[in-house]
Amino acid sequence: GESVGLHLPTLSVQEGDNSIINCAYSNSASDYFIWYKQESGKGPQFIIDIRSNMDKRQGQRVTVLLNKTVKHLSLQIAATQPGDSAVYFCAEKDRGNNDMRFGAGTRLTVKP
């Protein structure tokens, strides 16, 4: 069936380094993608989104890259800080559905 998944369940980086979190999806009809950050005890928090008519979008310290050819999504965090430690979820939806489909999540740990 259609699924959204993550390549790595955990990622540990040094403070100040750049982080890259990857996500694969299989639904070719997906046209909207979001990265969420979830800190302990909180709900998922929106980080950045991208539509399928784009291949790159930048925010503050974050960049999302979309490769529709291989159905791959990545989140890049520049100069990772301890406050970036959290679980990161990619999610996708297509025009035919209102629900978001999430991956299992990647836990990012930032070492001081």
Next chain:
Amino acid sequence: EAGVTQFPSHSVIEKGQTVTLRCDPISGHDNLYWYRRVMGKEIKFLLHFVKESKQDESGMPNNRFLAERTGGTYSTLKVQPAELEDSGVYFCASSPLGAGYNEQFFGPGTRLTVL
């Protein structure tokens, strides 16, 4: 602006009991969604309300789960009777109506433990 709120934050019940979870969406958001994350797995969609109407309930696991949104404001999700596999974190999200792509705003979740 107040965010999505959920009550309770934690609930521990015994198998066979009933539990009701509540979600208050952001004021004015007509879309309301319920999701569930079980045992560290991916967050899975349960159902979607538009105002008081169920738009999509394809993710509801079985008839032990009943969601309502009377009046189109807050929503409740009742599990009756609860089973061990129902344990997990239940998230509610809301978004405004309208064309285009809308970010869903999530609540903090209710952690349900069924013993």
